[in-house]
Amino acid sequence: DGGITQSPKYLFRKEGQNVTLSCEQNLNHDAMYWYRQDPGQGLRLIYYSQIVNDFQKGDIAEGYSVSREKKESFPLTVTSAQKNPTAFYLCASGDLGGGMYNEQFFGPGTRLTVL
């Protein structure tokens, strides 16, 4: 899982609550990403950031928000507007130097369950 940490490993949320998932990296990577993984659907991109204080929506950004105040940190908030938030959430980072052909490094994931 490289130098990327995610916390907590498991998270339970009641309907209507916002929750924040933590992602920290010590790889000095410029880019960070949040993915959602559902069974049989692979990974879908929620948000990404290529530089501090800037981020872009991915394919399924509705109901989520992010911030990038530090290079090392890219927290994801799952809001009450997300209709089906139960999933496995993966954070990744990547080096942008030299082009977009560098691989991404993934954290261990957070499993979010809505009760």
Place this chain on the structure above:
Amino acid sequence: AQSVAQPEDQVNVAEGNPLTVKCTYSVSGNPYLFWYVQYPNRGLQFLLKYITGDNLVKGSYGFEAEFNKSQTSFHLKKPSALVSDSALYFCAVRDGDNAGNMLTFGGGTRLMVKP
């Protein structure tokens, strides 16, 4: 638009036999292709990538993949499977000619290696 297809949800192979996990892709520009492996409740681990050069790419843990431009395929192979290779495998593609494009993942293939 770019896309990846992993036509097999599951591949079963006996230990010691060769294995192949199939991947086909679609991009408008030059493909950057990646294989990742995921063990239960863990993040993804990078196995190998094709950017340019030799069509046969060698990666971690004895895996290799063959890029076939005419068939738009990037199948993952290993000459002799181990029980410990049992995991979920993801193929991913990025359009190398479009810096704004992100990685697109396939739906994943579960590899089961039986003793």
